[in-house]
Amino acid sequence: MKLVEMGFAKLDALEAVKAVGKSCGDAVEYLLKRTGGFSSASSLCSAKNNSNKTLGKRSLPSSFASGSMRQSSLLDHFGSVDKNKKKCVSFGTAVVSDPSEEMRKSPPLVFTESSGCSEGSSTWEISVNSILRNRFGISSLKSFQREALSTWVAHKDCLVLAATGSGKSLCFQIPALLTGKVVVVISPLISLMHDQCLKLSTHKVSACFLGSGQLDNRIEQKAMQGMYQIIYVCPETVIRLIKPLQKLAKTHGIALFAIDEAHCVSKWGHDFRPDYRKLSMLRENFCASSLAFLEYDVPIMALTATATAHVQEDILDSLHLSKETKTVLTSFFRPNLQFSVKHSRTKSAASYAKDFQNLIDLYSGKRKATGKKLAVISQGSEGQSDFGYHDAENIHETDNDDDDEEDPENSVAKQNSSNGKEMSEEYLEDETDIFQSVDDWDVACGEFCAMSPCDVLDIPDPSGKQTPDESGHNHSNKAKNLEGPTIIYVPTRKESVNVAKYLSGIGLKAAAYNAKLPKKHLRQVHQEFHEDKLQVVVATIAFGMGIDKKNVRKIIHYGWPQSLEAYYQEAGRAGRDGELAECVLYANLSRVPTLLPSRRSKEQTEQAYKMLSDCFRYGMNTSQCRAKILVEYFGEDFTSKKCNLCDVCTKGPPEQVNVREEANLLFQVISAFHAENSSEHASCQDYGLGNSKQKKLSDKPNLFFFINRIREQSKKFMEIDRLWWKGLARIMEAEGYIKEMDNKSRRVEIAFIEPTEKGRKQLALEDDKPLYVYPEADMLVSLRQRRTYSGFSSWGKGWADPEIRRQRLETMKRPRERKPRRERSRQQQRSFFFAFTPIFRQRRRAIEKLKLVNEALVAAEENVARLQERHDVILKEICSYYLVNSELQEALVAARADIDVASGFVIELRRLQLNILNSLS
Ligand SMILES: Nc1ncnc2c1ncn2[C@@H]1O[C@H](COP(=O)(O)OP(=O)(O)OP(=O)(O)O)[C@@H](O)[C@H]1O
Numbered sequence: 017m018k019l020v021e022m023g024f025a026k027l028d029a030l031e032a033v034k035a036v037g038k039s040c041g042d043a044v045e046y047l048l049k050r051t052g053g054f055s056s057a058s059s060l061c062s063a064k065n066n067s068n069k070t071l072g073k074r075s076l077p078s079s080f081a082s083g084s085m086r087q088s089s090l091l092d093h094f095g096s097v098d099k100n101k102k103k104c105v106s107f108g109t110a111v112v113s114d115p116s117e118e119m120r121k122s123p124p125l126v127f128t129e130s131s132g133c134s135e136g137s138s139t140w141e142i143s144v145n146s147i148l149r150n151r152f153g154i155s156s157l158k159s160f161q162r163e164a165l166s167t168w169v170a171h172k173d174c175l176v177l178a179a180t181g182s183g184k185s186l187c188f189q190i191p192a193l194l195t196g197k198v199v200v201v202i203s204p205l206i207s208l209m210h211d212q213c214l215k216l217s218t219h220k221v222s223a224c225f226l227g228s229g230q231l232d233n234r235i236e237q238k239a240m241q242g243m244y245q246i247i248y249v250c251p252e253t254v255i256r257l258i259k260p261l262q263k264l265a266k267t268h269g270i271a272l273f274a275i276d277e278a279h280c281v282s283k284w285g286h287d288f289r290p291d292y293r294k295l296s297m298l299r300e301n302f303c304a305s306s307l308a309f310l311e312y313d314v315p316i317m318a319l320t321a322t323a324t325a326h327v328q329e330d331i332l333d334s335l336h337l338s339k340e341t342k343t344v345l346t347s348f349f350r351p352n353l354q355f356s357v358k359h360s361r362t363k364s365a366a367s368y369a370k371d372f373q374n375l376i377d378l379y380s381g382k383r384k385a386t387g388k389k390l391a392v393i394s395q396g397s398e399g400q401s402d403f404g405y406h407d408a409e410n411i412h413e414t415d416n417d418d419d420d421e422e423d424p425e426n427s428v429a430k431q432n433s434s435n436g437k438e439m440s441e442e443y444l445e446d447e448t449d450i451f452q453s454v455d456d457w458d459v460a461c462g463e464f465c466a467m468s469p470c471d472v473l474d475i476p477d478p479s480g481k482q483t484p485d486e487s488g489h490n491h492s493n494k495a496k497n498l499e500g501p502t503i504i505y506v507p508t509r510k511e512s513v514n515v516a517k518y519l520s521g522i523g524l525k526a527a528a529y530n531a532k533l534p535k536k537h538l539r540q541v542h543q544e545f546h547e548d549k550l551q552v553v554v555a556t557i558a559f560g561m562g563i564d565k566k567n568v569r570k571i572i573h574y575g576w577p578q579s580l581e582a583y584y585q586e587a588g589r590a591g592r593d594g595e596l597a598e599c600v601l602y603a604n605l606s607r608v609p610t611l612l613p614s615r616r617s618k619e620q621t622e623q624a625y626k627m628l629s630d631c632f633r634y635g636m637n638t639s640q641c642r643a644k645i646l647v648e649y650f651g652e653d654f655t656s657k658k659c660n661l662c663d664v665c666t667k668g669p670p671e672q673v674n675v676r677e678e679a680n681l682l683f684q685v686i687s688a689f690h691a692e693n694s695s696e697h698a699s700c701q702d703y704g705l706g707n708s709k710q711k712k713l714s715d716k717p718n719l720f721f722f723i724n725r726i727r728e729q730s731k732k733f734m735e736i737d738r739l740w741w742k743g744l745a746r747i748m749e750a751e752g753y754i755k756e757m758d759n760k761s762r763r764v765e766i767a768f769i770e771p772t773e774k775g776r777k778q779l780a781l782e783d784d785k786p787l788y789v790y791p792e793a794d795m796l797v798s799l800r801q802r803r804t805y806s807g808f809s810s811w812g813k814g815w816a817d818p819e820i821r822r823q824r825l826e827t828m829k830r831p832r833e834r835k836p837r838r839e840r841s842r843q844q845q846r847s848f849f850f851a852f853t854p855i856f857r858q859r860r861r862a863i864e865k866l867k868l869v870n871e872a873l874v875a876a877e878e879n880v881a882r883l884q885e886r887h888d889v890i891l892k893e894i895c896s897y898y899l900v901n902s903e904l905q906e907a908l909v910a911a912r913a914d915i916d917v918a919s920g921f922v923i924e925l926r927r928l929q930l931n932i933l934n935s936l937s
């Protein structure tokens with residue numbers, strides 16, 4: 017039976033048992049010898065190794081070029097699932113029982129490999145295919161999986177780069193089933209290890225996970241005795257267990273070390289974990305040269321879906337992988353994901369209402385369809401959840417709801433309500449989850465038996481899902497799938513709670529997930545999400561990596577992500593069943609994103625700015641296919657020109673505009689400034705960029721300085737929003753007409769500008785040719801919200817009315833009432849500290865200046881009014897004469913001239929006021 021499960025034909029298995037007896041290991045050896053053994057993968061693995069480690073645009077393996085491994089299409093990306101796949105138990109139903117019993121009954125196999133090539137499918141591939149069919153309900157390997165496995169068969173290290181959801185896990189799970197030796201998988205999160213162990217148990221594979229917290233010694237000991245086929249372990253613990261693992265390698269055999277989510281190794285990646293860097297010890301401690309009993313080094317396989325060329329290099333170097341390491345590349349393209357970017361302020365309940373309307377309609381429509389009506393919140397509800405999830409008790413349904421699936425005893429809401437009100441304050445801190453701890457749940461370790469309780473008890477699949485067909489598509493379930501769950505990613509913990517509260521307030525089944533929430537709550541949210549009990553999870557980056565739920569239909573990023581790697585990793589949670597899924601980024605396109613606080617070295621800060629800047633440019637893009645930008649970001653050549661799904665492909669780019677005049681003017685102002693200052697100043701330090709004390713910010717050659725100069729020079733451009741100029745400056749920088757002059761500090765956007773030679777040639781000389789560009793997203797936003805010069809702020813507007821003016825001046829003079837001292841939250845402490853920073857002092861000075869300007873403006877406007885009165889009196893007098901009175905005529909002209917001068921002064925003051933207001937915002 018064991019042999020059949022491993023994929024051998026029944027007749028062959030019987031023959032082997034007849035020939036060598038009942039020992040499984042001997043029978044396998046007999047069968048393999050009879051069929052010619054393993055084929056060496058060396059032919060596949062040689063020569064390409066180092067050539068694939070190139071920076072910049074990556075060259076795909078030759079199999080790509082030859083056409084056998086082309087860019088994935090919707091079908092082949094999720095292809096090859098067997099129709100006869102057995103039903104699997106969904107999350108949380110696996111019984112944790114002692115797997116040692118089973119393991120004792122069937123001792124681990126010793127898989128003897130022999131080298132030598134064979135034509136067509138090699139023996140190991142035949143065995144793998146049967147394992148796939150029998151255990152996983154999958155009909156065949158994907159080409160990248162085959163390549164990764166053949167590298168492992170050849171005892172070589174391997175770096176696997178494949179899209180999210182493409183099936184990297186199988187690459188390291190198969191070796192355990194093929195050899196009977198143990199596979200050790202290093203993984204960054206308990207939640208991820210738990211999910212994978214649970215899935216394996218449904219495929220009859222015994223597995224355990226070991227975190228870094230207080231472990232159950234029993235499980236660890238059993239793991240070190242080879243009782244589990246796969247051991248998931250965090251980096252810290254695997255380093256501690258080096259000696260026991262060496263013993264395990266001797267007694268039982270270790271087939272492979274797999275380093276999942278390997279981008280965590282790299283300082284240049286988006287989710288660096290310092291402990292991952294220590295994994296270089298694996299290569300040193302498990303090689304044939306240091307362990308006499310090993311014939312070959314234990315292979316190491318590193319896997320990730322989000323590594324740029326730079327990060328790939330760093331992974332290979334940091335893990336000290338052997339020189340022969342093979343890089344297995346597949347396309348990063350996810351052909352069923354529909355990317356789009358939308359403008360939103362993303363902060364207030366008003367934006368929530370606008371932005372989540374579709375989501376609310378979708379889920380409330382679903383509720384109506386199932387006989388329920390949209391829920392309304394109980395205003396004074398005692399048990400209202402602090403983390404956003406309301407169960408039936410907390411919501412007054414307008415209709416009786418008797419088919420509620422949730423168990424109120426165990427629901428997240430019930431648990432939350434018991435935590436009390438005081439908890440919400442603690443979790444509402446406006447902090448971010450940057451370094452996610454390995455132990456993200458309240459369990460440190462666990463074990464999963466190989467038998468699925470479904471198989472034993474014949475329980476139907478609780479999710480009611482049907483098995484996907486050969487192409488991986490679940491057509492009969494299409495309607496249901498389109499209503500799958502949504503994950504909303506927000507930057508801060510506070511927002512995760514706020515948005516979840518808002519959505520559950522509307523009646524959606526939504527819950528918050530961030531690293532500061534109680535670990536028990538997190539585990540429960542995770543479980544209910546997998547069981548389809550939750551419609552929406554509102555999460556920080558704490559919820560994401562590796563989550564493999566087939567029917568996630570929508571990923572919403574609500575606020576700027578910190579990098580495209582993080583964005584693509586999180587977006588990759590969607591559409592893992594191959595069906596169409598939506599990935600929307602809502603971001604404030606009129607604001608430049610900021611780097612979230614974290615401990616970084618100078619180099620890391622620079623890199624973080626670079627990544628954030630790339631992400632910002634992705635948001636600003638209006639003319640290029642989004643999938644193309646994302647895929648090319650990872651160094652891949654995007655062969656098809658467009659994805660035909662994203663907002664740019666479907667709506668088309670905006671109409672091009674001729675910016676010749678504006679670009680020339682901006683360039684002239686910049687050039688003139690630098691020409692004026694070139695004799696006095698030699699370097700950018702002299703502009704005060706190196707030393708902030710040297711010059712005032714307003715005198716530095718930044719964009720706003722130049723915009724003000726343009727406004728002073730030309731009334732025509734007075735009304736153009738600075739957002740529009742910012743977009744234009746970005747386009748001019750991308751074209752190489754202007755460049756950043758302060759190379760010391762990195763920023764998301766160009767800050768201090770100087771002209772380039774190319775700009776001098778192409779802008780200064782060709783000033784009559786039209787210069788057509790696609791307006792970027794912020795330029796479009798500025799055109800949509802175009803305001804008149806005097807209407808920039810409602811505060812500024814009111815000054816025209818003498819009564820409002822009087823009241824405002826009155827309040828400005830009145831000393832502020834001191835608020836009683838109270839305990840400061842961490843957020844407030846940060847603001848308090850911020851009060852002593854140079855930026856804050858500049859702001860204070862600007863506010864003081866603004867007060868003076870306002871007062872002068874009031875006086876100047878009063879002066880204009882007085883002069884106007886005088887003018888009117890003269891005019892009246894002239895009208896009372898029948899004959900022309902030249903004296904009065906002259907007085908009238910003089911009065912008009914006085915009014916013009918005084919009005920000019922008012923305009924100057926208003927302009928000054930506007931500049932200060934702009935600098936303050
Ligand atoms: N050869 C295959 N044919 C069909 N489906 C497959 C194949 N290999 C894996 N899958 C399925 O693909 C899904 C995603 O697999 P997996 O979780 O390993 O993705 P991943 O590449 O690790 O993604 P991520 O980078 O997001 O962690 C699984 O549900 C798995 O059953």
Ligand SMILES: [Mg+2]
Pocket residue numbers: 184185276562
């Ligand atoms: Mg994975």
